[in-house]
Amino acid sequence: MGRSFKILPLIIAAVVILFQYLGSNKFRDPETGKVHRGALSSGDEAALGLQSYQEVLSTSDVVSSGPDVDLVTRVARRLIPATGDVANDFQWEVSVVRSPQVNAFCLPGGKIVVYTGIIPLAQNEAGLATVMGHEMAHATLHHGSQRLLKQGLMQTAMMGAAAATGSMDNGKRQMVMAALAGGAQFGILLPFSRDQESEADHTGLLYMARAGFDPHEAITFWERMSKSGGAHPPAFMSDHPSDGARIERLKEEMPKAQAAYEQAQSR
Numbered sequence: 001m002g003r004s005f006k007i008l009p010l011i012i013a014a015v016v017i018l019f020q021y022l023g024s025n026k027f028r029d030p031e032t033g034k035v036h037r038g039a040l041s042s043g044d045e046a047a048l049g050l051q052s053y054q055e056v057l058s059t060s061d062v063v064s065s066g067p068d069v070d071l072v073t074r075v076a077r078r079l080i081p082a083t084g085d086v087a088n089d090f091q092w093e094v095s096v097v098r099s100p101q102v103n104a105f106c107l108p109g110g111k112i113v114v115y116t117g118i119i120p121l122a123q124n125e126a127g128l129a130t131v132m133g134h135e136m137a138h139a140t141l142h143h144g145s146q147r148l149l150k151q152g153l154m155q156t157a158m159m160g161a162a163a164a165t166g167s168m169d170n171g172k173r174q175m176v177m178a179a180l181a182g183g184a185q186f187g188i189l190l191p192f193s194r195d196q197e198s199e200a201d202h203t204g205l206l207y208m209a210r211a212g213f214d215p216h217e218a219i220t221f222w223e224r225m226s227k228s229g230g231a232h233p234p235a236f237m238s239d240h241p242s243d244g245a246r247i248e249r250l251k252e253e254m255p256k257a258q259a260a261y262e263q264a265q266s267r
Contacts, residue, residue, distance in 0.1 A: 006163070006166070009161075013157055013163075017153050029199075037146070038145025040148060048107075052111075053093070057097075062096070078129070079129060079136060083136060083207060095112070100117040105135050106139040126213040126217035130208060130217060132204075133207035135204075137199070143200070210263075212265060216254065226244070
């Protein structure tokens with residue numbers, strides 16, 4: 001690349017990335033003990049989670065009573081203690097929204113929203129516990145904060161690359177930046193997101209088992225889910241594991257979950 005490529009912007013970007021990483025917040029996975037880093041503190045996460053929760057409810061058809069609310073509330077009351085010490089730090093709330101969306105989520109700080117569209121697919125309390133336990137695990141594992149940090153680091157790297165190639169021929173520069181962006185998306189960000197989904201599957205499975213829900217229902221739920229949707233993108237282009245890979249991983253983790261379930265049953 002000769003004179004058209006500047007090394008100094010890359011060095012500056014690397015230094016900034018190092019400071020961003022070292023200045024980030026540490027979180028310990030309560031299940032594995034593994035330490036992760038995130039962009040936000042627990043307090044900042046909770047504040048943003050509450051704000052987002054209030055915004056969602058203000059623009060949604062919230063169901064205040066009825067069998068769906070009773071069902072979701074029962075499942076949540078059993079799952080929350082199963083999260084362990086995390087339950088002491090979160091201000092848990094749960095709401096049901098009338099919508100055909102087959103979806104649910106848990107925001108940082110423990111704000112849970114379940115759309116009525118997913119309840120028929122869940123079929124029973126254990127099926128719903130599969131969904132809610134998975135979403136609650138995203139919050140307890142601080143996945144949102146981790147993603148923000150990863151995206152921030154990648155953005156800094158891309159800014160450094162843009163500055164380093166600023167003197168290149170415009171056509172060549174666009175090709176280089178497109179290649180870097182594609183590599184970051186498919187080689188770093190999407191695999192990172194799939195790893196988080198697998199972590200949430202694993203932790204959510206333990207939550208439902210500890211709460212006394214048969215963990216084998218997680219497999220049957222994801223089997224139903226795999227048959228309910230349309231075509232899926234290739235695994236390397238998706239931010240979620242393939243349904244088949246997810247089911248196989250759940251089967252591998254079932255002995256540990258079964259032990260937790262049996263222990264819960266014996267109490």
